[in-house]
Amino acid sequence: MNPLTHSSDDRCESEADEYRNWLQSVFDRYHRPLMAYAWRLLDGNAESARDCVQDTFLALCQQPRSAVDGHFDAWLFKSCRNRAMDHHRREKRMHQYTQSIVVETSSESSIDPPSQAIRNEEHELVEHQIQQLPVREQELLALRLSHGMSYKQIAEITGLTTSNVGFLLHQALVRLKSAIATD
Secondary structure, three states: OOHHHHHHHHHHHHHHHHHHHHHHHHHHHHHHHHHHHHHHHOOOOHHHHHHHHHHHHHHHHHOOHHHHOOOHHHHHHHHHHHHHHHHHHHHOOOOOOOOOOOOOOOOHHHOOHHHHHHHHHHHHHHHHHHHHOOHHHHHHHHHHHHOOOOHHHHHHHHOOOHHHHHHHHHHHHHHHHHHHHHO
8 A cells, every 4th residue: 555645544534533523513603593593584484494504514514614614603504594585485485583681580480479470461562563674674683692602703694884883783672672661
């Protein structure tokens, strides 16, 4: 066996193993958040959300690692979003999705029933008011609050400018505050 060929094969195999490990770690970290995001974008359609996420990871496998390194989180969410929007176009319908602003900070079992009932009412009020926002603002709120994305990452995902993201998020929060205050 030629020693030059053998070492080249070993190097290729090692690089392939490293790439597979990297893909596995990306999948492990982002599968659940992408599923939640796609599920919201697709109005709770779990099967379509799974398809979008699967297509997103397949697209990632076709990208050279260098093309997405350093910003693969934004790339994944943008890719997932594009696939969900493609789904809407194919179906010729846009669905609004809901998400929660109220973040539970303590376990439900440690909250007494009257306090839990109040929290549930507040949660329903916020959910209802979020549903009244334009779809774009709902999406931005979901990316910022549910997925912890920065303005820059949201801009990359949605194609907006960073300042426009900030403006729209501010506008959405002002609308929510005003609507909740009048209820």
